[in-house]
Amino acid sequence: MASIQVVVKHQGKKYEVDVDPESTGLDFKLQLFSLTSVEPERQKILIKGGQLKDDVDMSKLGLKAGQNIMMMGTPGGGGGDLARPSAKIKFVEDMTEAERAQQVGATPAGLANLGNTCYLNSTLQTLRSIPELQTALTTYSPAPGTAREDLAAQLSNLYKVMGATQESVPPMSFLSALRFVFPQFAEKSKSGPGFAQQDAEEAWSQIVQQLGQKVTIKASPDEPGVSFVDKYMAGQFSSVLECDEEEARNGGEQSTSSRDTFHKLDCHIDAQTNHLRDGILAALSERLEKRSEVLGRDAAYTKKSKISRAPKYLTVHFVRFFWKRETRKKAKIMRKVTFPQELDIVEFCSDELKSALVPVRDKVREVRKDEEDIERARKRRKKTHDKDMSDVPGGSGLPSERELRQQKKGGEAQQPAGDGDGDAAMGETFKTDAEIEAESEAALLSAKKELNALISPALRADDGANQSGLYELRGVVTHQGASADSGHYTAYVKKTASVDPKTGKKGKEDGNWWWFNDDKVSEVAVDKVEALAGGGESHSALILLYKAIPLPSAEGVEE
Template sequence: MATIPVVVKHQGTKYDVEVDTDSTGEVFKFQLYSLTGVEPERQKILIKGGQVKDDTPMSKFNFQPGQSIMMLGTPGNKDVLTRPKEPVKFVEDMTEAEAAQQEGAIPAGLTNLGNTCYLNSTLQTLRAIPELQNALGKYEAPSSAMNTTGLLPPLDLTKQLRDLYKSMSETQEPYAPHTFLTSLRSAFPQFAERSRTGNGFAQQDAEEAWSQIVTQLRQKLRVKDTPESPESSFIDKYMSGELTAELECDEPAAREGGEKPVVSKETFLKLSCHIDGNTNHLRDGIANGLSEKIEKRSEVLGREAVYTKTSKISRLPKYLTVQFVRFFWKRETQKKAKIMRKVTFPHELDLVEFCDDKLKGMLVPVRDKVREVRKDEEDIERARKRRKRNGAGEDDIPGGKGAKKEDSKASGTSGDGDVEMGETYKTDAEIDAERDAALLAAKKELNALIDPALANDDGANQSGLYELRGVVTHQGASADSGHYTSYVKKSAPVDAKTGKRKEEDGKWWWFNDDKVSEVTADKIEALAGGGESHSALILLYRAIPLPSAEGTIE
């Protein structure tokens, strides 16, 4: 291979290039593309002896060492090749904290400190809430000065959770949550119960750990929408909903006597999935949980009577916790026994049917428009994939393989004055542009459908649709034994150029104490229960992200 050094001038800059005289013009153009960012098809290269075309042999030009060549052309877009502003750092040269924060890094597991799998699974699932990570990062613990008795106050559970998650973000090695566990047992002595069969600590219920941690966060962790706005509880904003409950006596005599139904508002931090002999799906269990029988005194009847309490959701939080009520107290064994029944649950949950009329009226138009937009997106993507399979070489050639015929239009006049009818065609690029414009208009319409009250509540669900993000599972027949693990859906990485999130790959992280592995979505399908194998106990759902008025996903 013979190479000759030449100088290429482009927009006032000189580039030293080695020309391979055995190659073609196409190779030379790609050399210049890597240096200037100007695509080969946009380059015009001025050389004495002729124009450089893709198939032109470079030996034709009889280059001389140091010869100057002029190149004209500008990049067709802004995504040109540029040198990185920061020097490239290889994983081998990174600190442990830097390596842990790289795209695709395996997250840290948690060491089992003796029957603490219930806590490890809970902590890993709560960690899947990015807003919680941000709020904890800004949390400032109150002063830890001694109290009047001369004793140090109990450890701040919120501070310990902040420090725990920070430490976990800086390593890929298993982390031992000693300080957080000490803080939890100090605040809630039930988690310090000793095992009846050995010297260690007893196994505990993950749902109880979840509830106690969330309750503490509700009291301590505050957030502000703007520097001027008042503080509010993080949990109240992002993880709590509201129920409108109606309590009515079942006996007609009470209603005939003038007793009116009592309507009240209640806050909920989780929805319960009650399991009975007819419960096959999560929807059945939620319906069971929103209707219950209560025995209380009726003032009209002057005695105890049975009442039905029916609840409807009047606010849906951005993050929804659903608990499978699988454990019940069994008198014979004096233990919490487990309901083994198989209950399926969806990756996408629609809760509109459980909302009251006011909220339902706000959500239905948005939900229906979301489904319409999704169908349009799927149709566009299918069309592009089909075209790619069939060959895209002629897509942008009028009348070519990718061209689409439009209605006939007048295209000229014959010599005798008659109008000649012709056919016009659209290229695939033009059709794609029209579809993209229509899709953007639909996304803007969707944004306009959001009720102002919901639009101003960024901690609420604005469509009624949720996507599954985390699952806490239990293996075994009793809450006091067995084993807990958790599954957390992998978040899409952020594109370094655009700052937007890429498409998710559908994979999940399985946290089994200190062991962390990647699994596919079909593993989640197997968590519906039906035996002593791993079954879902707690589900963490997130409101599906909606496109902004500009069409981007928020």
């Protein structure tokens, strides 16, 4: 459809503008912004007595060539949200591979399967979802002459390559280093040529152990380095070990207390396990046999553990594999065990940690409810406003010229009563939508500041710990098959929100996930992840990676 040239009058000037009938009102406003520097949200464009809306179809306005259109509005003091680009716009086809890989929403790189290496690929993709790890690896320097066998150095190089491409990457150098440091991953297949399949959980644990030994981070150059894993991925248990036999207790045997470091929570699975919570509680109460000095023989003991430090990144392991003598393989427990997108660990914590987490957790939930209420109210006001606007014959927020004439005649014929009963005569005032929203936002900001003030000094000083007791699911390693040494491993990683290059603020996440199936990477909805509870040989969750939910800063801004 051919464009139509109209004349736009603004502050004594005339602009000839070509209008594409297939465009929208917002497209037209953007054209005028380029001519007048008046931001679209500050423009008032009058067409046939009505104000132009952003979503109006320009083809339905019946525009004619040479038609005069009035525009009102002045440029904002700060330049508005829009600004002329300072650099030349570069189109995708003109970008390098590295530039395309770094664009918002770009599909991340997959990893080539080098022969039964899906267990490794899924582990590496999930660990890559930890941004602090990627940052720490960029500054890592191996000892001279050790780079080829240094897992941290090889992981740093691999992640750099993956960040600069959308193509599949073969992790050959990292795999060679892994097999050098841990020869069990170089085991040959007993059923055919090539290397044997391995357990992804074992690979995860060995890689994390190496990172803990090698990768350190410093708050400042003068301070000693702290292990990355100890800071962000390691928790602490407060444990009590007690003999189960009354005879030992009566004989004076005392329970013993200890503090133990953990890098993952186990989820034990038996006939009563239906949910992640059930399995974690079972794992926190461990039965074992050891010698009792009071009884002079071996006796049964129970070790009960509580979390006394919760790391920012929490790994949860579904203990699905067990050694089966008959087949001499690690058989898989098929039972369905559900897991949440948001995990509350408060009930697993020590009394001391619990008392610090509960006020913050409860305030988080209160703030979320306030945010939901504000959003619902905003949608109601918009719906009401849109309905009111649809009742106006002008169609876009202003009455038609005919209505204005009728209102003027009616106003001359009728004089308002001086002693009427109407509310308007009482001088009552009403708040505008903008005033109501501003008050709600101010109250919400105040609540976020209160939330920040509730964080205990000890937790505030430990920025590598969880400060609310709430975690959000960020990654899942899955297994398909009947045993750990066979089948197939994949990974799911939640998409991160895009960052505004001007403000540095993160936008909202769309809730979708990346599914890494070796070199194949696809975007999937959250219900695909929720279906990984197991119940058969299909894909079921083996490792969950949770991240502490973000909390607002002292200024009430989300960190």
